Amino acid sequence: MRCQDKGETVKGDMYLARSSDDGILKRAENGGVVTSLLKFALETKRVDAVVAVKARGDNRYDGIPVLISDPEEVITTAGSLHCVTVNIPRYIKEYLDGAFDTKLAVVGKPCDIRGIIELVKREQIKLDNLFLIGLNCSGTLLPMVARKTIVEEFGADPLDVVGEDIEDDKLIIRLRDGTEKTQGLVELEGKGYGRRENCRRCEVKIPTMADIACGKWGVPNNKKTTFVEVCSDKGDELFQEAIKAGYINVEPADDKAIEERKKKEQEAIDSALRWQEADFAPLRDMTIEEKFDYWWKQFGQCIKCYGCRDACPICYCKDCILEADRGVVMPGEVPPNAMFPVLRTAHVMDSCVNCGQCQDVCPAGIPLARLIFMLNKKLSDVFKYQPGMDVESLPPIRSVTDRELTMPGVELTL
């Protein structure tokens, strides 16, 4: 039995939903449910502010996280930006004091929500003060790569693009004059264009660890509808009250819509697993000597800017062991000694959420996310721990016993 029959929503229920506000519906990516929920949460004072993402001016390649407390302003954040990779977990932790004193509704992709959950476990963010509104995700493009892809592969002016989308392994751009252009992702990515490499490998596509998961998969023909899955009691309450107050119109998703969504998710996961194999196999299959040479050369380019540490949602120590005063990494030593990458990798590899932020910021182009996520997958296989999925489940390296680490068959090598 679904929501409408009982007059209430239930965790796990799925809906096809639309905003009742024509203005929101016009600007929104799909049914405007995300923007309507944000507006409802602010107007009913359930939250003090909302955290969303918007383009700076008209520039779709220059996205910023925004904190909004005026309900009328929320509409400016409607729509999906596929070339924006802002760091929402760090934004909440660093600039909003971990939401310890503020109630927030936060919108994020699966890796954003997973990063937040890992920071909650480390007591850097207060979950009780958050409504997490997750977006399904097939991937993002680095702004610079996106511009290059649009010029060189689509023959278009990046500033003429008013929308982009990823559907059925294709990258679609919509131009100001109403035309659409499409290119195959596999072909583009084979040439070094397209999505960030962590996104190609990402296998968490529907953020069921959030309070509500919103997306387009499963929506029949009419694009102006959002497919919603209610994922927690908190999400249930917010969604139900927004429906009652007339902000959103819903119908239960039928079996066909649910099947279609599941099919799309599975195709995206299968593609991610193929990318993982393609990226990891060459590294995994090297001899020990080759591995050592390869990574030594990579980290020999490190300029010790600390960008990877500062971007990573998992790095949170106030007294970081990589600082010069801790005596492990010497001041002025560039590249730093091997303890720098070894310690950083060891500190985060059990909880890496594959957000790619470390690799995006590295000025030396070191494939950091590839290394750390590869190790994380290995640990996940051993400990059956997938980071960022469940706030109750603690990172294995902190909770594992010596006996477990020395069990036959448990090998944690690069």
Ligand SMILES: Cc1cc2nc3c(=O)[nH]c(=O)nc-3n(C[C@H](O)[C@H](O)[C@H](O)COP(=O)(O)OP(=O)(O)OC[C@H]3O[C@@H](n4cnc5c(N)ncnc54)[C@H](O)[C@@H]3O)c2cc1C
């Ligand atoms: C990069 C990306 C890829 C996506 N891929 C898929 C997919 O493959 N399958 C699928 O079913 N759905 C996908 N979605 C979700 C879909 O595009 C819609 O966001 C979702 O259906 C909600 O629609 P809406 O009209 O209710 O949202 P709206 O009311 O339009 O609100 C959109 C919200 O998304 C936020 N937002 C926009 N860009 C970003 C960003 N880069 N990072 C974080 N937040 C952002 C805005 O701040 C706004 O709050 C993707 C979304 C994004 C951002």
Ligand code: SF4
């Ligand atoms: S890592 Fe996954 S969730 Fe994050 S932007 Fe890429 S595809 Fe989306």
Ligand code: SF4
């Ligand atoms: S190690 Fe890199 S990819 Fe993994 S969580 Fe940290 S920043 Fe993200």
Ligand code: SF4
């Ligand atoms: S971001 Fe790159 S260059 Fe900077 S400290 Fe990390 S590995 Fe070194």
